[in-house]
Amino acid sequence: MLKSPTKLLQLIVTLAACAFLFVPTLQSVLAGVTANYFRGVSSGLTLKWVGQVWELYAGSIFLSIQIALACLAATLIIGVPAAYALARNPGRISRVLEEFISLPLAVPGLALALALLQLYGTNHGFRTHWSFVLVGHVLYTLPFMVRSVMSVLAAIDLKTLEEGAASLGASPQRRFFDIVVPNALPGILAGALTVVTLSIGEFNLTWMLHTPHLKTLPVGLADSYASMRLEVASAYTLVFFVMIVPLLLAMQWASARAQRITQ
Amino acid sequence: MLRPIVVCLGIICMTQRQFLLLCFLPLAIFTLAFLALPLARLILASSESEAGWAIYLKILQTPRYLSTLFQTVLVSIAVTFTALAISTTAGLFLVRNKFPGRGVLLSILTLPLAFPGVVVGFMIILLGGRQGLVNQLLPGHWVFAYSVFGLFLGYLYFSIPRVLLTVMAAAEKIDPALEEAALTLGAPSYRIILDVLLPALAPALIAAGAIAFATAMGAFGTAFTLATNIDVLPMVIYTEFTLSANIAMASALSVVLGLVTWALLLIARSFSGTTVAAGG
Numbered sequence: 001m002l003k004s005p006t007k008l009l010q011l012i013v014t015l016a017a018c019a020f021l022f023v024p025t026l027q028s029v030l031a032g033v034t035a036n037y038f039r040g041v042s043s044g045l046t047l048k049w050v051g052q053v054w055e056l057y058a059g060s061i062f063l064s065i066q067i068a069l070a071c072l073a074a075t076l077i078i079g080v081p082a083a084y085a086l087a088r089n090p091g092r093i094s095r096v097l098e099e100f101i102s103l104p105l106a107v108p109g110l111a112l113a114l115a116l117l118q119l120y121g122t123n124h125g126f127r128t129h130w131s132f133v134l135v136g137h138v139l140y141t142l143p144f145m146v147r148s149v150m151s152v153l154a155a156i157d158l159k160t161l162e163e164g165a166a167s168l169g170a171s172p173q174r175r176f177f178d179i180v181v182p183n184a185l186p187g188i189l190a191g192a193l194t195v196v197t198l199s200i201g202e203f204n205l206t207w208m209l210h211t212p213h214l215k216t217l218p219v220g221l222a223d224s225y226a227s228m229r230l231e232v233a234s235a236y237t238l239v240f241f242v243m244i245v246p247l248l249l250a251m252q253w254a255s256a257r258a259q260r261i262t263q
Numbered sequence: 264m265l266r267p268i269v270v271c272l273g274i275i276c277m278t279q280r281q282f283l284l285l286c287f288l289p290l291a292i293f294t295l296a297f298l299a300l301p302l303a304r305l306i307l308a309s310s311e312s313e314a315g316w317a318i319y320l321k322i323l324q325t326p327r328y329l330s331t332l333f334q335t336v337l338v339s340i341a342v343t344f345t346a347l348a349i350s351t352t353a354g355l356f357l358v359r360n361k362f363p364g365r366g367v368l369l370s371i372l373t374l375p376l377a378f379p380g381v382v383v384g385f386m387i388i389l390l391g392g393r394q395g396l397v398n399q400l401l402p403g404h405w406v407f408a409y410s411v412f413g414l415f416l417g418y419l420y421f422s423i424p425r426v427l428l429t430v431m432a433a434a435e436k437i438d439p440a441l442e443e444a445a446l447t448l449g450a451p452s453y454r455i456i457l458d459v460l461l462p463a464l465a466p467a468l469i470a471a472g473a474i475a476f477a478t479a480m481g482a483f484g485t486a487f488t489l490a491t492n493i494d495v496l497p498m499v500i501y502t503e504f505t506l507s508a509n510i511a512m513a514s515a516l517s518v519v520l521g522l523v524t525w526a527l528l529l530i531a532r533s534f535s536g537t538t539v540a541a542g543g
Contacts, residue, residue: 119300172283
C-alpha cells in the first residue's frame, strides 16, 4: 500500500490530522476523571468532578434536552408538511422559499440573534421565557428537517401514488398521513436526529438569547471554561461528549440510509 | 396536472390546493415572524444612529473596524487554504485506500462536526493553554491558545471535517478508470494527483473553500473562548452590542457579515449540490 513516497506523505498528513482532532478530546476525557490534572493521571482516577458537574449543571443539561425535544416537535410540525408542499409544487417560488428558509445556515447565529433580540427583546414575558431560546433553535434546525424530507420525497413518484389513493377516495389529509409520511420516514428520521444533535450543541444563537435562568448545556460549558478549574470543565465536556457522540453516530447512520434511498 | 379533487371526510372538506396551502401555513407564519421581520428590523436598526445609512461608509473609515475586517479575512483565508490542503490529502487517501482502521480514522475526522464552537475553543486550550499538552511536553513557555495562532488552530479544527466530507463526496464520484489510464501510461502518483484528481475535484474544492471561509468569518463560539484579546468580526459585533450598546454599528456589522457569508455559500452551492452546515 505504501509503495510510493506520495502515499506515505498522504498517510502522514491523515494521521497528523487525526491526532490534532483526537488528542485534545482524549485529554479532556482524561482530565475529567483525573484527581489532579496538573500532577497527571498518577494522582488517581476519580468521578468526583463528574459528580460536581452534575450538582452544578444538571439543570442546564435537562433544559437542553427539553429544548431539543421541543425543537424536534416544532420542526416536525412546521417542516414535514412544508417539505411535502414544496415537493409537490416544484417551481421558482418554491426554490426562492427554500433558499429563504435556508438563510440561517449561511447567516451567522450571532446576526440572527441580534435580529431576534431587537424585534422581541422589549417583550419581557417572551424574552425571559425558554421558548425564546427555542425559537432560535427552530430557526437554525428547520432547514435541515425540510431538506432531509424533501430529498427523500423527490426520489419517489409521489404524484402517481397520490393519484392512486385519490381515485380510491382518499382525502388530501388521509393521503398525507397514509402515503406521504410513511414514505418520507427515512428522511424524517435523519432530519430528526440532525435537529436534536444540532439543538443540544447550539451555542452561537443561544448565548445571545439566554437569560441567567435559562442556561443550556453549551452555555454552561462556556461558563465552566471561564470560571471553573480545568478538571471540572473537562468533566463537563466529557458529559457533553457522552450525550453528543451517540447522537452524531446515529445521525450519520440515518443520513447515509436516507441517501441510499434517494440514489 | 392534478385536478382539484374534493373529498369530504367528516366535516372537513378540502381540495388538494387548499390542503397544500395549509401545509405551508406553519412555515409561512414562523418564517415571517422569526426570520423575515427580525432581519428587516436588523437592517433598519443599522440606520438608526446619527450617521444614518452612511454608517456602512463609517465602517470603512474607522481604523478599528477596518483592521478587524482585515484580520478576520486574513485568518479565514489562512484557515481555508490549510484546511483544503490537509483535508484534500487525507480525503483522497481515505477514498482510494481500503485498509483496517479506515473507519476509525474517518470517524475521528468527522467527530468535531457536532462540537459547538466553545468546545472547539476548549480543545485548543487543552493543547496550547497554560496547562496544555504542548506546555507540559516542551520546556519553556509554550502558551499559544489565546493568540491569533490559537484562533487559527481552533478554526482549522472545525474546518477540517467540513472540507473533508465535501472533498470525499466528490472524490468518490471520480471514475477510477481515469487514474488507471494514467497509471498504465506510466504517470507517477504525484502526477496522477496533480493532473487527474485535482482538476476533477476543482468544483468541490471551490465549494469546500467557500464553506470553510464563510464558517471561519462567522465563527463566534470559538472566538468567544479564545479571542478575548483579538479583534475578529464576530467578537467586535458582540462587544459593540453588549458592552458599548452601539446597536446601530453592531447591526451594520452583522448585516455586512451576513451578506458576505450568504454570498459565499451561494457560490459554494452553485459549484456543488450541497453545503455542510455553518457554525462554530
